[in-house]
Amino acid sequence: xxxxxxxxxxxxxxxxxxxxxxxxxxxxxxxxxxxxxxxxxxxxxxxxxxxxxxxxxxxxxxxxxxxxxxxxxxxxxxxxxxxxxxxxxxxxxxxxxxxxxxxxxxxxxxxxxxxxxxxxxxxxxxxxxxxxxxxxxxxxxxxxxxxxxxx
Amino acid sequence: xxxxxxxxxxxxxxxxxxxxxxxxxxxxxxxxxxxxxxxxxxxxxxxxxxxxxxxxxxxxxxxxxxxxxxxxxxxxxxxxxxxxxxxxxxxxxxxxxxxxxxxxxxx
Numbered sequence: 001x002x003x004x005x006x007x008x009x010x011x012x013x014x015x016x017x018x019x020x021x022x023x024x025x026x027x028x029x030x031x032x033x034x035x036x037x038x039x040x041x042x043x044x045x046x047x048x049x050x051x052x053x054x055x056x057x058x059x060x061x062x063x064x065x066x067x068x069x070x071x072x073x074x075x076x077x078x079x080x081x082x083x084x085x086x087x088x089x090x091x092x093x094x095x096x097x098x099x100x101x102x103x104x105x106x107x108x109x110x111x112x113x114x115x116x117x118x119x120x121x122x123x124x125x126x127x128x129x130x131x132x133x134x135x136x137x138x139x140x141x142x143x144x145x146x147x148x149x150x151x
Numbered sequence: 152x153x154x155x156x157x158x159x160x161x162x163x164x165x166x167x168x169x170x171x172x173x174x175x176x177x178x179x180x181x182x183x184x185x186x187x188x189x190x191x192x193x194x195x196x197x198x199x200x201x202x203x204x205x206x207x208x209x210x211x212x213x214x215x216x217x218x219x220x221x222x223x224x225x226x227x228x229x230x231x232x233x234x235x236x237x238x239x240x241x242x243x244x245x246x247x248x249x250x251x252x253x254x255x256x257x258x
Binding site for chain 1: 157235238242243246248249250253256258
């Protein structure tokens with residue numbers, strides 16, 4: 001992944017001592033998803049629309065509108081993640097993004113990779129500016145994104 | 152009202168404003184006059200762009216006599232960093248919860 005792409009997406013990756021099929025269930029059964037992520041009405045089918053119920057903020061009702069864009073058990077899952085309001089700053093700001101899960105078997109477990117992309121994709125130029133110029137700013141951004149890549 | 156994040160994005164999406172901000176970040180405080188020279192853009196246009204950057208919190212102005220001096224405010228980029236940092240923290244915490252759930256589940 002290029003530096004620029006890294007700045008526009010959040011990646012968390014961990015090896016978990018469980019088989020892919022079991023992790024897949026936790027990612028795709030509504031009742032299980034609720035236990036670790038959020039209340040939802042997930043439908044395990046390509047093209048299905050569903051929602052997550054997040055904490056409301058300002059003008060935003062907290063509903064994240066999703067659509068399954070990849071469904072390939074037990075290795076790949078992706079959904080569009082849209083929500084927020086123009087009147088919010090950090091939490092609850094407008095976001096039109098994609099969450100993508102990749103499960104890769106490894107000896108003794110499964111590598112779980114989550115990439116949440118689309119931060120500022122609508123304004124690519126701003127990120128190009130940031131990776132182009134000023135060491136101090138870029139350094140701060142790198143610090144912010146380094147915290148996102150997991151252990 | 153536009154969010155701070157969008158204001159930052161929008162002001163830096165314009166190449167002229169981006170160049171102005173980069174130059175101020177690189178060279179420190181400069182007058183509108185100095186910023187106009189050699190830019191190929193008229194002084195009123197430069198002033199207008201600086202106004203947009205100021206509204207987004209990316210530059211600060213200091214009037215001195217007949218000249219206005221501008222300097223970059225790199226912390227103006229904070230809403231952007233906070234925004235992603237917030238989601239990063241969210242996902243790391245959710246990964247912890249996913250692992251805890253997997254440990255509770257039957258094989």
